[in-house]
Amino acid sequence: MIFATVGTQLPFDRLLQGLDTWAERNAGIPILAQSGATSAQLRHVETVSQMGQADFQDRFEKARLIVGHAGMGTILCAAELGKPLILMPRRADYGEHRNDHQQDTAQEMSRLSNVTVVLDVQSLHRALDEAVASDFKVEPSEACAEAEELGLLIEAIRDFVWFEDRKKVSHRHLSRRKLA
Amino acid sequence: MMKAASTKPVILAVSSGGGHWVQMRRLAPAFDGAEVHYATTDASAGDVIDPTRLHIYPDANKDTPLRLAACTLRIAWIVFTLRPQVVVSTGAAGGFLAIRLARLIGARTMFIDSIANARKLSISAQLSLGVADRVLSQWPSVAELTDAEYRGAVI
Numbered sequence: 001m002i003f004a005t006v007g008t009q010l011p012f013d014r015l016l017q018g019l020d021t022w023a024e025r026n027a028g029i030p031i032l033a034q035s036g037a038t039s040a041q042l043r044h045v046e047t048v049s050q051m052g053q054a055d056f057q058d059r060f061e062k063a064r065l066i067v068g069h070a071g072m073g074t075i076l077c078a079a080e081l082g083k084p085l086i087l088m089p090r091r092a093d094y095g096e097h098r099n100d101h102q103q104d105t106a107q108e109m110s111r112l113s114n115v116t117v118v119l120d121v122q123s124l125h126r127a128l129d130e131a132v133a134s135d136f137k138v139e140p141s142e143a144c145a146e147a148e149e150l151g152l153l154i155e156a157i158r159d160f161v162w163f164e165d166r167k168k169v170s171h172r173h174l175s176r177r178k179l180a
Numbered sequence: 181m182m183k184a185a186s187t188k189p190v191i192l193a194v195s196s197g198g199g200h201w202v203q204m205r206r207l208a209p210a211f212d213g214a215e216v217h218y219a220t221t222d223a224s225a226g227d228v229i230d231p232t233r234l235h236i237y238p239d240a241n242k243d244t245p246l247r248l249a250a251c252t253l254r255i256a257w258i259v260f261t262l263r264p265q266v267v268v269s270t271g272a273a274g275g276f277l278a279i280r281l282a283r284l285i286g287a288r289t290m291f292i293d294s295i296a297n298a299r300k301l302s303i304s305a306q307l308s309l310g311v312a313d314r315v316l317s318q319w320p321s322v323a324e325l326t327d328a329e330y331r332g333a334v335i
Contacts, residue, residue, distance in 0.1 A: 052224035072199030152332025
């Protein structure tokens with residue numbers, strides 16, 4: 001089972017239709033897509049426009065491969081569960097997002113060993129074929145380095161919550177005066 | 181100067197749905213021991229969060245002014261009735277609004293920009309720079325170019 005997700009805000013028909021044409025040739029591999037706001041009629045992919053968090057988590061866990069837009073929710077869930085992930089970033093010039101930050105995210109996240117970034121339908125099809133050919137294998141990731149970054153951030157927030165450190169406030173007033 | 185908080189703080193953790201919410205959940209261990217309330221846009225968060233500590237507000241951005249007004253009113257209600265000591269947000273617009281309003285009741289506030297903003301700060305983070313006690317970017321290169329700090333990342 002392949003689980004595809006495009007978030008819930010704007011349509012991302014380029015990805016959904018790309019999946020549909022691939023699914024037509026690969027009828028033995030079921031695809032479920034959380035399709036968000038879309039008017040696309042998919043004939044070979046099962047779609048659900050929105051899912052609750054419990055359902056979403058369940059589908060994610062059961063899937064052998066995740067295909068998604070370059071949203072951080074998708075990327076973080078896949079990293080947590082060690083799932084192979086094919087990412088297609090949304091493009092603002094196609095009306096797929098308000099800006100091009102998904103292009104940046106995808107480029108930065110391509111360093112993760114479970115992530116394959118595709119920019120168009122052709123490379124999406126190629127990545128799907130390769131994932132099937134390798135039986136959805138993921139190379140082991142640099143999980144330790146990632147955990148260290150997370151630990152640092154949690155520590156910084158914990159310090160902020162538990163210690164009444166307001167040293168930045170004076171700086172804030174200063175910068176506000178500068179602006180005025 | 182730093183001094184330890186004397187009582188169990190009430191924290192309001194504010195984030196939009198989707199990736200912002202997933203990042204907030206990953207950071208939740210930072211709130212262990214405090215009374216933490218979540219405010220978010222997706223009611224199905226009730227699947228994983230105690231509903232008595234969950235507050236839902238309408239999703240909005242700068243391109244949806246009417247919803248933004250509704251969002252502001254709802255967040256004002258949440259902030260002024262809960263009266264948290266600390267507000268932490270992982271974005272987006274609702275997080276900035278909560279921080280702006282929380283300043284009026286003297287809460288300490290932290291805005292953590294989404295890791296999706298790998299090249300520049302989001303608009304909500306830029307707005308928070310003038311308001312929040314702390315604004316964090318999850319990218320050292322972005323922190324370097326702005327007044328935000330880098331203190332780690334969710335991945």
